[in-house]
Amino acid sequence: MKTVWIATGNPHKTEEFAAMLGDDVQVKTLKDLKEEPEITEDGTSFEENALIKARALHAIVHEPVMSDDSGLEVDALDKAPGIYSARFMGEDTDYTAKNNAILDAIKDKKGEERSARFVCAIAWIEEDGTEHVYRGTMEGYINDSIKGDHGFGYDPIFYYSPFGTTSADVDPEVKNSASHRHNALVQLEKDWSK
């Protein structure tokens, strides 16, 4: 059975990769290493950070590696939190506080002024070191309140028009069929199955 490593500690991401790669691929993550490497995400773009994570793991396992760097861009906040989405207000701050801070920061903005998007860069490094990077987005708005119990992170404040509600307020399969991660994975899948 083929093994693909995912350079992540985030179980939500691992689940989406595993579903896309199918049953004949064994998925391993940073959690399967004897010791997790310290990875400093000091790139200036989602793509750079995705490559930093994938290269760090590829240097250890020398097998195919994939990684995901993602986040929320709020246009009224100059695209913040962007690549700092996980670190915004501190890694250990809960998402109710982070989401409320964003709602508060743009409370005077209306309609189109509340535009935002989820962005996902996925890196794939083949066993021989060949590198690929893909970008997927999901365009929406910041809702006027927290809504929904599914998903993770910023889903409860991300209004997606085709859903008519937030990405936390629909079943995970529904979100995953339209998400930024899905849109990047679809591109990877085309090259993967070549």
Ligand code: ITT
């Ligand atoms: P790894 O680096 O270990 O993969 P991470 O969660 O730290 O996991 P990132 O550095 O890529 O990942 O940060 C992404 C953050 O962006 C994530 O923690 C969420 O806050 C947000 N985010 C990304 N995708 C999201 C989604 O589908 N729904 C809601 N929030 C999302």
